[in-house]
Amino acid sequence: MLSSLATVLFDGFAYGMLLFMLSVGLSVTLGMMNFVNLAHYAFAVIGGYATVTIVNKLGWNFFVSLPLAFAVAALVSVALERVLFRRLYRASDLDQCLLTIGIAFITIAVFAWFYTSEPQSVPAPLPRDKPFSILGAQFGQYRTFLIVFGLAVTAVLILLLEKTRFGAQVRAAVDNQRMARGLGIDVERAFMITFALGGGLAGLGGALSIEVIGLDPSFALSYLLVYVLIVVAVGGLGSIGGSFVAATVLGITETAGKYYFPWLGAFLIYLVMVAILMWRPAGLFGKR
Amino acid sequence: MLSAKKLNKKFGSLVVAQDIDLALPKGVRYALIGPNGAGKTTLINLLTGMLRPDSGQIFLGDEEFTSLRPDKRVHRGLARTFQINTLFPQLTALESVTLAILEREKSAGIWWRSLPAYHAAADEAHGILASLRLAEVAHRQTKELAYGQQRLLEIALALATRPRVLLLDEPAAGVPKDESAELFEVIARLSADLTILFIEHDMEVVFRFASRILVMVGGRILVEGTPAEISADERVREVYLGKRHRAAA
Amino acid sequence: MANASSIAGTHFQSKVRWHPLEYAFWACTLLPFVLAPNYLSLASQIAITALFALSLDLILGYAGIVSLGHAAFFGVGAYSAGLLAKHYWAEPLSGLLAAAVAAGIAGYALSHVVVRFRHLALIMLTMGFGLLLHEAANSASALTGGADGLQGFKVPAVLGFRFDMFGRAAYAYALVLLFLCFLVCRRIIHSPFGLALRGIRENATRMPAIGAPSLAHLRKAYTIAAVMAGLAGAALTHTTSTVSLETLSFGRSADVLVILILGGAGRLYGGIIGAIIYMVARDQFSGINPQYWYFWIGLLLVAVVMFLPNGVLGGLSALRKKAQ
Numbered sequence: 001m002l003s004s005l006a007t008v009l010f011d012g013f014a015y016g017m018l019l020f021m022l023s024v025g026l027s028v029t030l031g032m033m034n035f036v037n038l039a040h041y042a043f044a045v046i047g048g049y050a051t052v053t054i055v056n057k058l059g060w061n062f063f064v065s066l067p068l069a070f071a072v073a074a075l076v077s078v079a080l081e082r083v084l085f086r087r088l089y090r091a092s093d094l095d096q097c098l099l100t101i102g103i104a105f106i107t108i109a110v111f112a113w114f115y116t117s118e119p120q121s122v123p124a125p126l127p128r129d130k131p132f133s134i135l136g137a138q139f140g141q142y143r144t145f146l147i148v149f150g151l152a153v154t155a156v157l158i159l160l161l162e163k164t165r166f167g168a169q170v171r172a173a174v175d176n177q178r179m180a181r182g183l184g185i186d187v188e189r190a191f192m193i194t195f196a197l198g199g200g201l202a203g204l205g206g207a208l209s210i211e212v213i214g215l216d217p218s219f220a221l222s223y224l225l226v227y228v229l230i231v232v233a234v235g236g237l238g239s240i241g242g243s244f245v246a247a248t249v250l251g252i253t254e255t256a257g258k259y260y261f262p263w264l265g266a267f268l269i270y271l272v273m274v275a276i277l278m279w280r281p282a283g284l285f286g287k288r
Numbered sequence: 289m290l291s292a293k294k295l296n297k298k299f300g301s302l303v304v305a306q307d308i309d310l311a312l313p314k315g316v317r318y319a320l321i322g323p324n325g326a327g328k329t330t331l332i333n334l335l336t337g338m339l340r341p342d343s344g345q346i347f348l349g350d351e352e353f354t355s356l357r358p359d360k361r362v363h364r365g366l367a368r369t370f371q372i373n374t375l376f377p378q379l380t381a382l383e384s385v386t387l388a389i390l391e392r393e394k395s396a397g398i399w400w401r402s403l404p405a406y407h408a409a410a411d412e413a414h415g416i417l418a419s420l421r422l423a424e425v426a427h428r429q430t431k432e433l434a435y436g437q438q439r440l441l442e443i444a445l446a447l448a449t450r451p452r453v454l455l456l457d458e459p460a461a462g463v464p465k466d467e468s469a470e471l472f473e474v475i476a477r478l479s480a481d482l483t484i485l486f487i488e489h490d491m492e493v494v495f496r497f498a499s500r501i502l503v504m505v506g507g508r509i510l511v512e513g514t515p516a517e518i519s520a521d522e523r524v525r526e527v528y529l530g531k532r533h534r535a536a537a
Numbered sequence: 538m539a540n541a542s543s544i545a546g547t548h549f550q551s552k553v554r555w556h557p558l559e560y561a562f563w564a565c566t567l568l569p570f571v572l573a574p575n576y577l578s579l580a581s582q583i584a585i586t587a588l589f590a591l592s593l594d595l596i597l598g599y600a601g602i603v604s605l606g607h608a609a610f611f612g613v614g615a616y617s618a619g620l621l622a623k624h625y626w627a628e629p630l631s632g633l634l635a636a637a638v639a640a641g642i643a644g645y646a647l648s649h650v651v652v653r654f655r656h657l658a659l660i661m662l663t664m665g666f667g668l669l670l671h672e673a674a675n676s677a678s679a680l681t682g683g684a685d686g687l688q689g690f691k692v693p694a695v696l697g698f699r700f701d702m703f704g705r706a707a708y709a710y711a712l713v714l715l716f717l718c719f720l721v722c723r724r725i726i727h728s729p730f731g732l733a734l735r736g737i738r739e740n741a742t743r744m745p746a747i748g749a750p751s752l753a754h755l756r757k758a759y760t761i762a763a764v765m766a767g768l769a770g771a772a773l774t775h776t777t778s779t780v781s782l783e784t785l786s787f788g789r790s791a792d793v794l795v796i797l798i799l800g801g802a803g804r805l806y807g808g809i810i811g812a813i814i815y816m817v818a819r820d821q822f823s824g825i826n827p828q829y830w831y832f833w834i835g836l837l838l839v840a841v842v843m844f845l846p847n848g849v850l851g852g853l854s855a856l857r858k859k860a861q
Contacts, residue, residue, distance in 0.1 A: 108835075359750050379732075398728060
């Protein structure tokens, strides 16, 4: 019982790390520009398919494909930001939602065209049948990798945001965009870089999640979109710490729910989200 | 008519209202003056319920309504206008004012009767617009009106609520000087029973149209009196008029 | 004064009067009976979807509340009608009443929460409630049939007209319901309440300052919209004699939003025109390959937001202004 609890917590935490990488970019860009980007998860899908292509078609190693997945997703996100999104920063929430849902739909169809709508997979990056075993509890190798990797990404992000000049600019822009402009910060440039970083991280998350969640063109819409939005809304806009906590809690709740109350489905998660938002509309760590 | 006792409000560590005591008798034309950031608009927001005071009480007549919702205060007879146009861009002037009248009559929740049945309200709205020289543009969308006309529509909307007390937040903000005098002529002609408090920076206008003047500095009411008293007051000269005289010199 | 009275009066009268094109439009809705008897079941689906979009227009187009969970009320209506038909009796008019009451109660209850929020929190909450209800219906399979949907009942006829395979009665039923609800909506739009809703959309800050109880107005609008969405759901149940879990899905909420925006939100005919274009296009494209339907609808959304911000009807009226 205790050992199964440890495994559930562990798996949930690993899952939370994935959700964190998938959503942190959206949280920060939403906080900066108030741009409701429902197409954010499309970057995850792009990263996922990039890895599938590199591993299965080119035969490269899974871990080598990760930086490439990041780069491809980052490039696409910057292109979209330049061409489409920046025209709509002043538009209504609704217009932003609609445009980005439209892009999401297009992404789904494009990948369905090139890769069929069958679920895709890659050969196991790390052996599945040799979990670490500590005191009877089993910890999968890949999930251990996810946790270490996720924590490292979090640490790098926090350092980047707290200790660098660029980070200070981003924080100022999230806090008060007009003031930041007044101080001579090039908000557009900071935003573009943040957008690329966030898109790249989502791509990385998409690549890493193939082994855990799977990958097909529409899984993202029905599944990721909702979960990513939950993390962002519950964590609070523009808050890396908030996203981290929300993603971890969501990951563990989801895993525990599946293990202990399978008949509840996602009911529990939606209930918690609705309750938290009613209590704190700006999210747990949001200021607005 | 409208009075306040010991109103206090802080935004974080910034004090925007401190121990404000206020009593506006019926029919008096008050000017509220003071340097930028003195808390004039905040005071209007507190009185109308758009902000909640940290402490203190507000009364209209004998009734305390410190914690009453803004829309209910309007029904009790307290109306305001906004410094920055806060109008309904895609409604016509007539629709906007008619809406305010229907809200006053508590018939704006009725969804089963058609608007033409409320021609009395529409006529009243037209009358208000005519009294503010807006009859000709009554059928235009608000966003198509000239800026000065939009300022007048601000007042028309407030008048449509049939206020007993009217708080005007810089009614002539952004209006050229010659038009602003005209606008205040209109305000001066309003019913003598109506208590009016207006925020205004132009001292010429203030001394011409106010029967009493309130001076606010740093969230406090510095002094209150007739125009003659205020212009003779040393403290006021120092913080307010003094600066202007020096700037002019 | 007599002069002013006539001016002020006609101002509203001219807006309320029916336009000749409106008569023509409703006359055209009868054409499928003659011209496309094989497509009557599609036509009845369109009428139902149009009614659903019309109900969303009331809160989104006129009052300005974004909702990504409007299917909740459609589904409540559909399941109420289905449960009544399955366990008690299959007379559809009482089913409509039951659906309206159930959806209305759900809408009224939710309205107390929803109208207090804006922006992302509002989008997330409406979506969250929609998802919650979907999951609840999925889990409560004893009552709802779960993922298989509610089956095993048959609504034979309405007022003596049989729901047959040709769909004549089905289309007539859906069309009459749509038309009646349209009349109600039209009346609402041109009523004092409709004016107040537009006021809230145009400037929510000003409304309290003219004495408007904005939240009460919004709650009322939300409840009315929920009732109409429930009626649409019930009509789908009656004309198909099944209730699928999909009636509560996020996809349905997103679809109806797309339909309304496509046609033009805040215009009485926006939802109806949007439903016709969307459903006919989907029927055609699905014939070729259902996979790529999403591609076209996505492209359409991007195009509408970038180039047709007020939908098809908004674009048409802009064209007409240019021509004049």
